[in-house]
Amino acid sequence: MLYQVEVIISLKKGIRDPEAETIHKHLILRKGFDSIKSVRAGKYLLFSVDTDSPEKALEIVKTMCEKLRIYNPVIHDIEVRLSG
Template sequence: MPLFEVQVIIENKPGMNDPEGDTILNDLVLKGGSGAIKKIRSAKMLKFQITSPKKESAEKSVKKICDDLRIYNPMVSRVTFSAKPI
């Protein structure tokens, strides 16, 4: 059975505060003289390796695991799943 790497990117939904992104922008980027940067949003990325017959089923399985284990808060987080064969 093929092996896939599924990347899970968890970020705050648009309109939600992102204190980490604001801190990176204000304390690192702007103080370093990169005034062209106007906004930074932070995110977490998890990488799962999973055996699955197809890319779609790998993504679906990892989504179920993340949902069952409450790895993210669906009220405030936007989550994307993308699989690639390895």
């Protein structure tokens, strides 16, 4: 069976996020959205995994992300979940 697995990679709290700071300061605030107090940027990946269970699909993607260093565990948090 084919499962869609989402991976969301974001900077850990306390790590400066220059991309998000630029979006916030130079776009959001300048366009009058003063109620937006902060922004965090990240990466979104979607994998199609052919396996026999949703649990196995999640395990495969988590293992792959760690072994292939898709993210840096020192500065990034990662969320792996089924799509939909």
